[in-house]
Every structure is written in C-alpha cells, then in structure tokens.
Amino acid sequence: MKKALALTLGIVTSIGGFLDMGALATSAQAGASYRFQLLWTIGLATLLVIFLVEMSGRFAAATRKALPDAIREHFGFTFWLVPFFVLSLSHLLVLGTEIGGICFALHLVSGLPTSFWALPVGVLLVTFLWRSTFNTIEDSTSLLGLITLAFVVAAVSHHPPMKDLLAGFVPTLTAEEPLKYWGIAVSIVGAVLSPYLFYFYSSGAVEDDWDSSFIGVNRGIAALGMGFGSVVAMGALVVAAMVLAPRGIAMDDYHQAALMLTDAFPFWGFLLFAVGLGVACLAASLEVALSMAYATAQTFGWNWGESLDPREDARFGAVYTGAIALSSLIILVGVDPLKLTLLAMATEAAVLPFVALPFLILMNDRKLLKEHANGWISNTVAVIVLLLALVLTVVSIPLALLGGGG
C-alpha cells in the first residue's frame, strides 16, 4: 500500500518539474508557431527525464542518500562548490518564473496586475511550507495537479488530425525560421530536464524513506509520473496547435496563451487555464524552493527534512524562506514573465552538465550502489543526456535570447 502511495511523489515531481511555467509556455509556443512539428522534442525530453528520474530514485533507494548529499560526499567540497553555486543561482531564477506564473494566474482571474500578487504569493508559499509536512505537500499538489488534465481533454476534444500528430514525433530538420524552431526545441528540452527535478525526487525518496525494496516500484513511478507530465505538456502543445495556430496567433505574451482552452470549454476554459497554470506553478515553486533547501542543507550537512518541525531544522527553513523572498522580489519589480522564463530555462540548460556528469559517475560507483549500479542502457541514456547537455550549454543562452524569444 505504502508503495502504491509512493506514486504521489512521482506525480508531484512531474507536475512541479514537468508542468512548470517553462514547459507549459514553451509547449504552447511550439504549438502556436509550428503546430505539431515540435512534438518530438517533448517525446525525447520525456524519455530522457524518465531515465534520469529513475536513476536518482534508484540511487536514493539503494544508498539512502539524496543527490546533492552524495555529490558533496563523493567529489569533495571543492569539486562541488562551483556547480552548487551556479545551480543555486539558476534555482532562484526558476523559482522567480514559477512565482511569476502563480501571480499571472491570479492576475487573470482577478484583473489585478501580476506584480501586485508577488508578495501575497511569497507569503502564502512560505506559510504553506512551514505548516505542512512532505506528505501533505505531495498529496495536495498531486491531487490539485489533476486539473491540468484539462489540457489533455481539450486536446482530444479538438480531434487533431492523427497523421500530422504522428508526423510530429519525427524531427523536422527543415522548418521555416530555423533559429526560432531550434530555440523553442532547446527551451523545451531545457525546461523539462530541470536539475531540481532530480534533487527533489531523490530527496523526496529519502524523506519518504525508501529502501532498496522500492527500486522496482521506482521504475513504475518514474515512468508514470513523468508520463503524466509529458501527456499534459503534449496536450498543451496540441491545443495551441489547434486553437492558436490556425488563427495566426503566435505566443508573444502569456495573455495569448490564456485563450487556449476557451474553444474546448467556452465557459470554464479561461478559469481552467488560470487554475491549471496556477497549480502547476505552485507545485513547481514548492519543488524548487525545497530542492534549493535540500541542496544547501545537504551540502553543509545540516539537519534537513520538510517533515521536521521548522524548529528542528531552522537553517533548512531559512534557506527556502530566503529563496522565496528573493524570487518574489524579481516579480515585484515587474520583470516580464515570458522573458524571465526564457532566461531561466536557458540557465537551467546551461547548468545541466554540472549535474549530469557527477550523476553519471555516481551511478557507476559499484562500491556505493553494488548490484544497483547503472547497466549499459541507463549509461547510454545518461551519456546521451550529457552530450545533449553540453550542446545545450553552448547554444541555449544565445538561442533563448535570439530565437526562443520569437
């Protein structure tokens, strides 16, 4: 039973990590500008992310250690210092975009400016994190997250042409405006392969105290959880392709995305979009804030754990509180959410190698993982991710600035 419930960790990781502001925005942008042509990027990203999540879960279950913990321990402080620093910076940017997403959702329903909501949202997030245990966060967000299935329902109700749909899973190398095309492709992969996903998932597995008996379940959870996120992201892409593209609406601004669901659900569509976006971003903000606290506490060996009372791990609590405060500030000063999203995703893609390489090495440490160390399949995927990550690092920032921006 406990093992069945463990699925919520997969779902919440997926909702927060997969369906964050970035993934939804880029999927919608892809659909609006290139109809189904970019579906393959979501497919590819999903495949990779499933493998990576499975690995981080397997690692946590086999060693009872979360990733940042093991990396510091294994590679020593001086090795870990730079990646840790860079990752924390990108975490702050990402947290900013997620908080921005919540604020934008509230702006849609309330009509009040986005920046107005920055402070209330920040306070709400902190109180939620303080008051709740890890399990309550898991259960509530994974339950709320089901709302995002509205994108899938809408996509189906539009009866997208199957032929084009399937063709979309084959990479198109000759698209008009190739710079924009690849810019979006890179952003999608970058948005999905977020480093914090693996920190959060592995730390979560430790919080739910998994042991090696979870390794089998972990596979299913990784596949189902990430699959869930992937399907919703594809749903968003398809809806954008069916609703925005034919009208010649490209996504230059989040407001245009807000119209997506109004064809499928004339009355509820607008609200559903706002709530779906809000929930996804809420889950993501919690996830990023927590994984930042996890990474910091584990790096310095402090007490950590969302299930502990803040009194028992005050420093842990202080980290996520500070992170949320800083990131809310970014929104408060009124940075354009879409630009912030693209920048954040670029930095995420840029830091991916810092995570991928130590990860790959750790997963092959037989002294540590014994029979649970990586097999050749996982290693092949990990190597692919690493190579991809290196490419992303080189191209993500310029492409995001020049192409992805549209």
Next chain:
Amino acid sequence: MSTPKIHFEMLLGRMVRDPDGVAVGRIFAAHAEIEGGDCVLREFLLGPGALLERFGFPLGRWRPTRVPWDLLDIADPGHPRLRCSAAELAGRRP
C-alpha cells in the same frame, strides 16, 4: 604533545615532487587502517588513477601511484616532497 599537526584536506590535489623537483603526481587519496581505536595513515595514492579510484570508476589501465607514508614528507602540506627519487619509487612498484 609537541608533535606537529597538519590539515589532511590541504594535501589533496597537491603535486608531489621528489628531491630533484621531478613531479610524481597529485595526491588524490590516502589509505588508512584502524588499529587499537587509532586511525593510522598507511599510504598515499597519486595521479589520475587515484582520482578514478576515489570516484569508484572502473580503473582500466589507469593505476594510482602508491606512496607508503614513510616515503612522503608532508610537514608542509602545500609542498609534499618525496623522500626518495621518482625513479626509486617507480622501481619499488610491482
């Protein structure tokens, strides 16, 4: 208790040179043994091989250079010196 004390972590990554200044390799690991409650240092591991071993990576042809504790002068952690020549050390190894 006038015995000198040094910071082990400051040794890591330092280049070991022999009396003639010939570079032998960087220190990346050290093996110790627990005897009678004490943790006693036995040997230092130098070179890329040592790093690979520390990361638990399949070693392949990269083997660490092993230096027994008594052949390495670490009184100045910044500049660890070999007590014998690099050649002798190479000769010692099986």
Next chain:
Amino acid sequence: MKKLDLTRDLLDMQVVGRDGTKMGRVDGLILELRGDLPPRVDAIEMGFAVLARRMGPRAERWLAKLRRWSVRRTASQRVPWSKVKAIEPHHIQIDLDALETPAFAWEIWLRDHFVAPIEGKREKSG
C-alpha cells in the same frame, strides 16, 4: 584490521550526533605527524572556516571579514578522534550532543530569532 579510504570514507561525510541530529560534515581532517610512527588522524574538523581554507587563501580572508556578523563562537570545531564512535557507509557517528557544540549555534540562533517568533507556541500536527 579495518581499512579506510580517508577521502572516500571520512572526508566530507555526514556527521551525526549522539541524538541522531545531523551536525555537519567532515570538512577537514587533522593529521598528527609522529616522526617514525605513521601519521594518525587526530581530529575531524567542521565549520565554514575549514571550508574557506579549502577554497583558498582569498576565500579564507573573505570569511574572516564576514565572521564579524556570525553568531558562532568559533568558525570551526574540532572533534577529537576518540569521540568518533562509528564510521558507517552512510554517516559518521560521534559521541557528542549536537546542541552543545558550536556547530549548532546558528541553528539555535535562527530558532530563537526567526522560527519561534513566527511559529509561536504552535504544536505541530502530522
């Protein structure tokens, strides 16, 4: 006779106090040079000062400046080897109470000045 890899099994490992609280990490190791006898681990060191030293002299000076604002009595703490009870693959057990060590000064400070005021006397449920 148990073999140890100082970098793998000791340095940077999680340190766990008597009551099971995570106290910090093995940021440094003090070796005692005993002339004709092999060097011996004299103590494990924890604290930002030790980390700063590992980062290099500049970082060390920088931290020394920051220390002015620290609530900790000492920026580093030495735990004599005799206090190390067990070296496990997962953590290192030491025979000290976390709350009595400087390692926890910040934790306690934050608890009193930051958590307590906001939390009030709330009793946690679940």
Next chain:
Amino acid sequence: MRNAFSSSPAPSPVRRARGGLIALLLFLIACQPSSPEEQLLKTVQPVGSWLASLEMTGRKWSSNSVPASFVEAMTASAREAIGKAAEEAAKSSARPGLRDPLRALLAEAEEAGRDLRRAVDQDDRAGVARSVGRLSALHARFEALTKGAA
C-alpha cells in the same frame, strides 16, 4: 551576452567556443534582414498575431468566455506591441510603397484596439462585434500586405 565575451585573462576553450558561437549567431541575425524592406517586415511581423489575438479576445468576450478585465489586459499589451512596431516603421527607410500603407494600417490597428476596449468597458455588444469585424479585416489586409511584399 557579456558573460560569453567576459574579458577574463585566459578564457577556457568552452568559453571561447561559446563566445564564438554567439558571435556567429549574432552575425546570422544581424545580416538576416538585409534590405530595409525585410527589416521593416521583421519588425512588424508580430502585429499580425496581435490583431488575431484581439479579434479572438473580442469574440470570446461576446460569448462570455473571458472577463472584461482580461480584454483590458490583452488590449493593453497589444497596444504596447503595436505601438513599438509603429515607432520602428516610422524610422524605417523602406520604400514608401510598402512603408506608408503599413504605417497607416498600424495606426488603424492601435485605434481598433482602443475601440474594442471602449466597447467592452461600455458593455456595448454591437460595438464589440463591429471592432471584431474591423480587426479581422485589418488582419487580412496586414497578411496581404506583408505576404505580397515578402
């Protein structure tokens, strides 16, 4: 992009590579729109999407799918974007045959957006229907104009 060209004494190969790549991309971008005409078309390109968005927003408001506050927000960001394009167009040195009709169209577009906003504020459904029609006509004209020139 300063970070890429950061003047550290000895840039690592990776840094240099990234710097070079950005330089290349910038170069590509810089000389993509060669003639002033193409430059103009590129700057006004988003306007089509904005006209379409305004039209859709209007229709959706009429069918009670979106609140008035949303129309307000949408028209605001649309006007901003169209206004920016108009400024660029004014500066453009493209041939008058293309530039002047475009500028006229942009001016009309801004006005149409304002009308939509006003009509919604006054809850004037007939007015909204009118500006929706006008917006779709504008969109068609815009497409014809830009496609014809390209």
